[in-house]
Amino acid sequence: MTKRIKLIMIALLLLGGAKESVGQFKFPSLFKKNNNVRRSIFQPYSSVGVGVGTSHYYGDLAPYRDVLGSTFKTLRWNVSANYTRHFTPRLSGRIGLAFARLGADDNLMEKKDNYVNNYIRNLHFRNDVKELSVVGIYNFTPGNRSYNRRPQVQPYIFTGLVLFAHNPRAKTPAFPETPSTWVSLQPIGTEGQGQPGYGQPYSLVQAGIPLGLGIRYKINDRWDVSAEGGLRFTFTKYLDDVGGDYADPNDLSPEAQLMGNRTLEAIAARTGKDRTERVRRFLVEQRGFPNDPGLDPFGQPISGFADRGDNRSTSTLPDSYILTSFTIHYILPGKIKCPPIR
Secondary structure: OOOHHHHHHHHHHHHHHHHHHHHOOOOOOHHOOOOHHOOOOOOEEEEEEEEEEEEEEEEOEHHHHHHHHHHOOOEEEEEEEEEEEEEEOEEEEEEEEEEEEEEEHHHHOOOOOHHHHHHHHOOOEEEEEEEEEEEEEEOOOOOOOOOEEEEEEEEEEEEEEEEEEEEEEEEOOOOOOOOEEEEEOOOOOOOOOOOOOOOOOOOOOOEEEEEEOOOOEOOOOOEEEEEEEEEEEEEEOOOOOOOOOOOOOHHHHHHHHHHOOOOOOEEEEOOOEEEEHHHHHHHHHHHOOOOOOOOOOOOOOOOOOOOOOEEEEOOOOOOOOEEEEEEEEEOOOOOOOOOOOO
C-alpha cells in the first residue's frame, strides 16, 4: 500500500470520529426544525349568543329588607345578545346588549303592615332599560386545548361595568273623562328637579357594576347553553323616579303635582283597585282620626305625605336590579385554511 493511500484512509477515519463526537453534543437551535417547537396549549376561540330571562328591581318601591317579596313582586322580562372571547383556559371576556323591563307598585304592599307607608304613598313605575355590558369571566373548570375539547359543564363568575339608558314612566290618574296613559316622569320633575331651590334633573344615562354567576353546558362541538343571574349595583336612586323628599306643591307644575303625590287617589292607577278602606284604616290607627265609616280619607292632604321635606324616598341605598338569562351560544369557526394551489 502506497504512502498516499495510507494518508487518505487515516483522514477518513478522523472525519468519521469527528462526526460521532459532534453528534454527542446537543444543539437544539441548530439541529431541530422549527415545526418541532412547542406550541401554545390553549387555542383562543369566540362565541355569540342570544338569550331571554327575567328582571327584578330593588329600591324604594321594592325594599331590600323584603328581598324575597321584592324579587317575586317585581318580576319582569329581558332579552339579550352577546359576544364572548375565550382568551385562556379560565379567563374570558364578554360584550353584551340587553333590553330589560323593570317595574314595581306600592299598591302591592296592601297586606304588609310593615310597609303601610309605602302603600299610602301609592307610587308605581315602569322602566325600559337598554344596557351595554363589558365583563370579565372566570371559569372554575378550565378549558382544554381547543374549543371542541371544552368541558361538558363549566360554572363561572363574572364582573365588570354596565352602561344603561333608562326612562321611568307611570300611569296618570284614572279619571272618568280621561283615560289613564303612561307618561315619562323625569321631564316632569316630580320632586321639584329643575326648579329654583331644588336639585337638577337626574340623568337618564347611568352606570353600574354587575356581579353574577352562571353555568354553561356543552351540547356539541358548536353549541352551548347557559343559565346565569347577575345583580347590577347602580349609581342612581332614580330607576323608579323616587330618591328624595316631597316638594312644595306651590313650586310644582300641575302635572308634577299630579304625578309627584299620589296619596289622595282613591283608585290605584296601575292595578285599578279601590284604596278607600285601607287608607281610612291607616288614618284611624296612625293619625288619630275618628273611626267613622263615613270618613272620606281623601278629603284633605295626609300628614307626612304633603309638605316639603316629608320623606318621599324610604331607602338610603342606590337602586339595583337583577337580570337572569337562559342563553344559547354558537361557537364561531376558527381560522379557515386556504386549499393548496395546484
